[in-house]
Amino acid sequence: MDLIADHISHRFGALDVLDAVSFTVGAGEVVAIVGPSGCGKSTLLSILGGLLRPVSGGAELRGAPPTDSLNPLTFVFQDFALLPWCTVEANVEFPLLHTGLSTAARRALVADALRRTSLADFRAAYPKQLSGGMRQRVGIARALAVRPAILLMDEPLSALDSQTRELLMEDFIALLADGAMGAVYVTHNLEEAVRLADRIVVLSRRPGRVREVVPIAMTRSERGEINARSRLLSLQNELWSLIRTEAIDAEREVQHA
């Protein structure tokens, strides 16, 4: 199943946020979206996931989702969005409750998602008892439980400390390794983008337009090798040179807003 951004434009009041953004996310592909602050990355993700109606253009799906997928487009949120009154297990089960699955089938899906995210021992814990990294793992487990075709990840690591970020990045790489799931990964962290994405969509400053699409000609496993580091770093620098001037302008704009 492909996800297509088709000339998406959006504005909030008089503020133009996105301007005719188009690109395609193929089946099993990971596309990162980067750009200066306020360029509409998160807005774009909300539109792609059907949570926000664009002013013009739209998001489309091409092809059938996997037969076992209960929610083909599934979000992983920056702030985790966990129900504080539910245990880890109940949070992961929450999106399955209305699907008509039997209790046994739901439990099996939850158990599998908890196992894949190493949360099996924390099933009875409440979100307030968990660290930020563990909370995000619950968010990921909840997303995995519905067998998504494409994960829509909105800066999923930005609220975490650097060590936890590194650990979760390794988890993401492992989860996406078999190509069964695609992802749209919104981030302002260029290192995360070059480590995870097959292609990187660089947006201009507001109103966000597709400035460049940068393919990464390395498999994710190759990127983990020591001799790939210099190439990744040069890619990162290349991306930064594309964004830097506009990031400075965007920052001044925010400061004067």
Place this chain on the structure above:
Amino acid sequence: MLDRAQATPPQPDANTETRPVAFRGAGFAPVTNRYAGWAALALVIALWQAAGSFGLVNPLFLPTPLAIARAIYQLGVSGALWHHLSWSVMRIGTGWILGTVAGVFVGFAIGLSSMARSVGITFISALFPIPKIALLPLLILWLGIGEQPKIATIALGVFFSTAISVYSGVDAVPRNLIRMAQSFNVPFSTIVRRVIWPGALPSILAGCRITASVALLLVVSAEMIGAEYGIGAFVLQAGNLMQTDQLLAGVVILSLFGLAVGRLINLLETRLLHWR
């Protein structure tokens, strides 16, 4: 230009005296001592008893705590206490339940529907400030002189506070949780039941605490205006007969009733909001 770190840190002069960094973080962190409050209360009651026993205070105007306790005991033994209390509890219970059910329903409607919000908030803003006890004579005209006007007064008083606390609670539910549920195609009714209701519950229970006090205030007022039985009526009769020990016994019973309701709400909060 940036300062460069020195290869070796500056060495302190061994002859210069050191002094501790002054602590500046004290205060602004009050803690409750559970015994201090009870001790203070016991002290006040002891002083009050002593003042009465030594004849410093006229017992007609301020009976001693022992006299009040004796009056409560006699009221309990004679059955009068339970008779009056049962009438008050019936009125409070019925009025509070009616007002709460209607308030929760209207509060949710205002919190979830644009149309209900536009209309409802206007009406609530206009009617909430009216002292509900002022409506009792009108309600007597409409509903007769039985129990209905008293119950309706309590229900009205409870309704507005409940509706306000419910829609404030619904508004306070983090939007990201609702968006999360929508992103999983969770139906509207399930979002209301499993996201909005538990999210709004802290505010609803805080509202219950307020409406319990409002109901108590209104039942006493209503019973003082037009009732033969009930704690309010009993307190008024005792005042008219200068039976101040009986009067204060009624007041103490009201206070204990309020405390019991507060305790019940605490229990509910502990059970229902354990996740906080």
